[in-house]
């Protein structure tokens with residue numbers, strides 16, 4: 001079975017959870033919300049079950065939610081129906097072919113979509129496709145994971161005697177330098193955003209005295225994570241922008257980071 005088919009199968013499984021950490025999702029979503037405007041026509045490619053998308057749709061003029069998995073698309077449909085938003089359209093589709101949407105959007109969002117493509121060639125194709133759907137001068141708010149941020153976090157975990165958080169089989173994180181080089185001439189990087197303090201507290205500090213094992217729906221964790229993650233988010237919301245961890249490469253402590261990219265023609 002090819003990587004693509006295995007990944008499709010993974011996202012069709014009813015047990016698959018996109019992001020277990022609801023506090024991190026809120027931080028991601030709030031960052032995207034801070035970058036979008038009421039006059040925007042927005043697309044959320046790989047919207048999953050639409051947990052973040054409903055918040056974007058509530059803020060913008062129009063929202064297209066595209067999702068490849070039938071299972072997640074049907075969950076998104078239920079969520080969108082309950083939200084009763086009239087400016088939100090849900091479609092099936094594949095990020096490897098976005099030719100139906102050329103120059104249609106002011107803003108495109110991808111939230112941990114590109115990392116589901118297991119080669120840099122496919123990832124570049126997805127990034128090119130996303131660019132093609134933007135109007136001239138449009139913005140791409142990209143929430144994706146880098147190897148460098150992931151490794152910076154694991155390096156500190158190892159230093160305090162914790163094991164690495166493993167890279168899950170269906171993810172291929174972006175190489176920061178290669179990404180930045182690829183973006184040249186296609187996008188300007190207007191902003192980068194990281195979650196350093198949140199990652200330090202929740203992926204290192206709390207783990208020094210509490211147990212978190214496994215991944216996604218199969219994770220087994222001590223109850224303290226429920227309160228500790230919420231407290232870490234609160235602290236991040238208050239002072240997160242001021243707390244930056246120095247990292248050897250890239251610019252993030254922790255894998256997920258935000259980039260605001262403006263289309264260049």
Ligand SMILES: C[S@@+](CC[C@H](N)C(=O)[O-])C[C@H]1O[C@@H](n2cnc3c(N)ncnc32)[C@H](O)[C@@H]1O
Nearest residue numbers: 011018046047048068069094095111112113116
């Ligand atoms: C990590 S999940 C993120 C979902 C959503 N953005 C969120 O924040 O919850 C990755 C999403 O990418 C979708 N995806 C995977 N391959 C895709 C493809 N070829 N085209 C469009 N979406 C795809 C998956 O089905 C899944 O919904």
